[in-house]
Amino acid sequence: GLEFGMQGDGNLFRIEGEVDPSKKFALDIDGLSVPDLAGFQRYLPEKWPLCLYGGNGDLQGRASVSVDAASMDFRITSDSAEIGNNEYRFSTNLDVALKSYNPALRTGPTFVSGSYIKIADASLIREGETESKPWHAEFVIENGNYSILSRKEKAEKEDVVDLFKMLGKSEARQFLGNSTGSLEISSTISSLAWIGVLMNERYHSSTSGSGTIKGILNLDVGMPAEGTNLEIKSDELVMTILYYIASGNGKIVFQVEEGGERPDWLIQVDLTEGNLKRPDETVAQVRDVDLALRAYIEDMSFEKRSQYYDLEFSIPSAYVDDMAMFNDYFPPDSPVRLTRGSAVLVADIRLKHDDADGFVSLKADGLEAIIDGQSLSADFKADISLVDGVPADMMFDISGSEFRLDNVRVLGENKSFNEKDWDAVLTLVRADASWNDPPLLQAEADLSMTDSRPIVAMLGNQEDRPKWVQNMLTIEDINGKMELDIANDQIVIPYAFIDSDNIDFGVKAVIDEKKREGVIYGRYKKLHLLVKINDGKKNIDLLGAKAK
Secondary structure, three states: OEEEEEEOOOOOOOOOOOOOOOOEEEEEEEEEEEOOHHHHHHHOOOOOOOEEEEOOEEEEEEEEEEOOOEEEEEEEEEEEEEEEEOOEEEEEEEEEEEEEEEOOOOOOOEEOOOOEEEEEEEEEEOOOOOOOOOEEEEEEEEEEEEEOOOHHHHHHOOOOOOHHHHHHHOOHHHHHHOOEEEEEEEEEEOOOHHHHHHOOOHHHOEEEOOEEEEEEEEEEOOEEOOOOEEEEEEEEEEEEEOOEEEEEEEEEEEEEEEOOOOOEEEEEEEEEEEEEEOOOOOOOOEEEEEEEEEEEEOOOOOOOOOOOOEEEEEEEEEEEOOHHHHHHHOOOOOOEEEEEEEEEEEEEEEEEOOEEEEEEEEEEEEEEEEEOOEEEEEEEEEEEEEOEEEHHHOEEEOOOOEEEEEEEEEEOOOOOEEOOOOEEEEEEEEEEEEOOOOOEEEEEEEEEEEEOHHHHHHHHOOOOOOHHHHOOOOOEEEEEEEEEEEEOOEEEEEEEEEEOOOEEEEEEEEEEOOOEEEEEEEEEOOEEEEEEEEOOEEEEEOOOOOOO
């Protein structure tokens, strides 16, 4: 099924530098079995991200070359191709059409409109990975052109280019590797997981969903060049970042800021009307999410998977349906359990390999909680500051963060408290936290309260409380300090103490799923109270309470 034809003027003795204008050859392939697609890799530039690793297929088409013109129309099909990049390899059905035509190599570009790549039933091949859901994609060059001659080469050539001499002096891959041009691309793709691969899955980021791609791909020396702008739209975009999964209507834009063999890419993701949840949640409790992500990747390389990049991540607005979702941040058997309440969430975070800054703000009106069996409601606001950290290890310095309670209500059988003008503020003087699961927190904090009334009410509802607790006076402007460690599903409070002239209140405790031990100390003038907790059981001691 092969036919090869040549023609020329028959002159055997040509003058030096003279070109036969009628010289031409053509190759027709009616059908050719390809036992190993990896053999075609020699025609692709070394820096290209797509590699042919194996599989068999069929080749058919036609190519013709004259001294100043060339055309090609080839099609390769395979139902067992192995393609990919480094460790990300896929077994797939492959259909590739390469169409190009140039009537004047020196004066005009090569047109490649109609060329396409179609991938179907593609499955990931990687050791230790479960087989991914098969995906498909179709990339079509709607309109495009490129040149295999650089500007310098064009300037040095005569009116007629002897393509035969160029073929004899160069490897085939150099023609694509040296090409310049612009391609208008359209695509449909059923899986966007490759975007997470492109971002090296840094900061626990990944993507999924399906979408359409349109835009311009500019080439210089065979690589994406400045001016490249590709836009992906998806009605079901799923973006994972910092252990949170966001899903909704999405748009992803790829732009090349600086070209070359290792170009600089700007990747922007915008998601609207989305939902946000943690991986273990079946129903998302954060809705109406607007999310924006911006990654600037310098010296993009598909060979090195270790490069770092800056990431900007923001949530201009989101709505938390149920604050009880944050109970997952507390170790099992924590004395604090959130029961009801909605909130507004805003975040703006900037991450580098060894640095972080930004904030997360959470504001909840009518938050309800149970603290050590005592019902409480309040308005709550958390302003979490990121001042430093090592995002690569998911560790962050959140010193300076502030947590505020307003409009506190204490509900109890014996004593209650319900005042709008009361507030308490906890400020983290020093704090290191991890975003891993389970979370980790080591902190020293300052605590200030308007007065002692809520504490008096909570002590008044303890079993076997002494009568004088009910008669404790209100002490204003209370301040204190606190140390807190949360790690390995355990809460440790080495020290927490607030004091004034007439009242003191202190806590030391160790709380985890297996044990609950500690002391709660209270003083009013010369009267002392100690609530001792062991294995979840409480008893009250009035003698030597402070020393104990």
